[in-house]
Amino acid sequence: MSGFDNGQWSSGADTKAQEDTGAFGTSELADTLNTNGDAAGAATAAYAHAKEGWVAPEAYKYDDFADSATHEWEGNARVYEFDGDIGDVGPEHPDLELQLFGDSAVRKSEGIDFSNITSLELYQEGPVRVDPIPADFSQAGLHPVMLKNVQLSGYSVPTPIQRYCLPAIRLGYDVVAVAQTGSGKTAAYLIPIINKLMGKAKKLAAPRPNPATYQEGVDPPVRAEPLVCIVVPTRELAVQVFNEARKFCYRTMLRPCVVYGGGPFGEQARQLQRGCDVLVATPGRLKHFMAEPHLLTFHRLRFMVIDEADEMLQEDWKEELDTIMSGGEQEEGNINYMLFSATFPKAARDLAKTHMAETHLQLRVGRAGSSHGNIKQVVIYTDPSMKKQALVDLLNSLPPTRTIIFVNSKRACDELDDLLFNLNFPCVSIHADRTQKEREASLRGFRSGKTPILITTGLNSRGIDVRNVMHVINYDLPSLDHGGIEEYTHRIGRTGRIGHRGLATSFYTDRDEPLASVLTRTLLETKQDIPDFLEQYVPEDKENLKFEADSDFEEEEAADADGGGWGGNGDDAGDDAGTASGGGWGNGEDNAAEPESTDTGGGW
């Protein structure tokens, strides 16, 4: 019988061997599931699957997606609407509240173990050093309605990147923030931006129709004049960030909207025409809307956030990003620019620096691109011709649990979907050739636990946050030409989020040799077991692991004896910002966003 033996899949080994070696096995994942179940304080859907076995697979009903009229686009999800006639914050809407935040029994975050996230050092650089907010949201000086939204979201303790981003953004700085996958970066920009705008919305926001009386086709539409624009690379991520924005905008005057490729332009335009203060967008569709100034203008824009910034700074996106940064009638001196990601290789960092304001702050938790110890990483040697069998064996050998399988091609995605479905696994798949309706339906099935196995290309390696993804499988490891180790970090980061634990299993073949060295160092960094076939790549000095990004920091550190540069931790950390060219996106010397105050101790 085929199976796994000491990190190696073989067609003849007894499957029991894996349990005996302890390298990984049923008990390992079962332990992980148990721990998470306790930590979350709730019997989750995924955990229930694990105890009861895989749910029955459901055939994909393509006919369901043929009719646009009946499809519920994620972008049309209900948002809180309030015209501010009775003050700055609106009344509670219990039914919408339930829709946005879910049942209070499953949203508690007490007991989440942040220790692996908090153990990493936070580095900062810029003209000032910000003091973190206290490790308790209720002490963070938030507007009471924002604090309530934070609590309704189930957050009580801010993560390290949140503790520093909140004051940095409050003080009016441009921010470059880098922190591990699943460490709460979305809330790290949404909470302070929305909080900051709350009291000012009446003054800053564009007039819009009264939501209580608005009648489409009767009331004249308005042009969208957002105060905040958040750009993300994928449609699924746009919808996800929009859903987070819907939560934090609850009971405020700020109306969130989302525009993304594949969705209906007309319907998205109709949403914008009801007023839009917080716009989440994918770059292509945003550019399209920007070409229609009667629908969208940036002349009121105050915050531009580029999420997954290192991806967005790639050459592939240059045309869109140049338009987004400079078109749209924005008044540059009024805009704060924010770049967020879990990875930030040198080339992207250099580009970012030339575009940000002189006064920008850089905040980094641990090494840019590092993963965290909550993810157990296992690499298994397989022969390419036996991968399918290895995958089936792997799925059969572990308790059923929500799993994402990454492949490198659309064809492999379709093939694995067929294979697993025919073997009765409840799976669904996503790749770029699927229609947007199919993509939304697949992700919905996966999120709900109806189809707990998702097979996808790298399309969804970044950002996607689904509760209780316990296992990520790299059926194909990313190649160096297509994302390399950064792509690996994002993919495995779909599990082990926000203090939970997870398992990432990667099939390694001889073709993955170019990735071997950096993969081995990545494993060593979080003290993972090194399989025999990767031993040859273990560096002599295991305590001082070198990464591309590190050597870049060292160059900067060497040039700045006081410890400036991203890796620096010295007191005088402003040199780099001082020599930045200052042009481009944000703010040149003359129009740099004026920090509100340099007193980091003030309230909101």
Ligand SMILES: Nc1ncnc2c1ncn2[C@@H]1O[C@H](COP(=O)(O)OP(=O)(O)OP(=O)(O)O)[C@@H](O)[C@H]1O
């Ligand atoms: N302070 C907090 N307490 C509890 N949960 C939180 C907190 N902040 C964020 N979360 C939750 O943590 C999860 C991960 O957050 P988020 O998706 O923002 O991570 P991320 O750092 O952007 O990850 P990635 O790099 O993969 O995009 C989300 O479900 C979010 O709701």
